[in-house]
Amino acid sequence: MVKAILEKGYGVLNSTKKLDFLAPLLMRLYLVPIFWMAGTHKIDGFENIVQWFGNDDWGLGLPFPFILAILAIAAEVIGAIALLLGLGVRLMAVPMMFTMIIAMTSVHGQYGWQAIADANAPFANERVEASVEKKEIIVSILKEHGNYEWLTSSGNITILNNGIEFAATYFIMLLALFFIGGGRYVSLDYWLKRKILPNA
Numbered sequence: 001m002v003k004a005i006l007e008k009g010y011g012v013l014n015s016t017k018k019l020d021f022l023a024p025l026l027m028r029l030y031l032v033p034i035f036w037m038a039g040t041h042k043i044d045g046f047e048n049i050v051q052w053f054g055n056d057d058w059g060l061g062l063p064f065p066f067i068l069a070i071l072a073i074a075a076e077v078i079g080a081i082a083l084l085l086g087l088g089v090r091l092m093a094v095p096m097m098f099t100m101i102i103a104m105t106s107v108h109g110q111y112g113w114q115a116i117a118d119a120n121a122p123f124a125n126e127r128v129e130a131s132v133e134k135k136e137i138i139v140s141i142l143k144e145h146g147n148y149e150w151l152t153s154s155g156n157i158t159i160l161n162n163g164i165e166f167a168a169t170y171f172i173m174l175l176a177l178f179f180i181g182g183g184r185y186v187s188l189d190y191w192l193k194r195k196i197l198p199n200a
Contacts, residue, residue, distance in 0.1 A: 024183030027173050028083040034170065035083070035096065039076030042069065060106045075099050083177075086187020093178040100171040108164040115165040116158055123163075131159040 042049045046069065052058075054065030062068055075095035082092040108115075113123035117131035139157055142148045151157075182189045 021183040021185045021187075024089075024177060024180055025086075025186050027177055028086060028089065028182060028187075031170060031173060032080050032084045034080075035076040036080035039073050039080060042073045042076070046073075062106065071095070072099055072102075083182075086182035086189050087192075089182035089187065089189055090178050093174045097171055097174045097178070100167045100174065103167045104164040104171070108162055108167055111161050111163040113165055113168075114161045114163045117161040128161050131161065135159050 049072075050065045050069045052065075053060050053062045053068050055061065075092075076099065079092045079096040082088050111127060112125040114121055114125075114128055117128045117135075118124065119129050119132045121128070135157060138159075139148075142151055142157070181187070184190050
């Protein structure tokens, strides 16, 4: 009885393999605008990015800031195009993951996990807990001196913590794409492989 139920359950799960292209496709499409915007914004403010990468006082203090800025832009812009087309997904995931590692260690790591400050979250640090009082003060100032209803009509007031949460999430998604590839049917990798390496 139990065996029959398990076999039926596995049969149902196996039938969903026809839809296994959806997960990598949706991950790719989710990441495309994120990396495209990150890369194109760096192009628009290239000189400032180079200075921020290289400056020890108010920047990241990285070596070879000009080269690193170009490499970061290339990884993000070319990576976004690759994800959109499903072309060279596993290959392009590597430099994109590397940019996320650099972002986590050089930019966001000092602020902990949370991207948005929430004192009730399990990984709240002192910086996040201190944001509660700051938010209360901001809200009271806006209620007294600003049009609070209009200012919050698009959403509640939030305080950014700038932790590694988003970069880590993107890294994990890219890692998954590195192992599973761009997926079947809706990626150029799939069709090129069928054409060039049909027996692989």
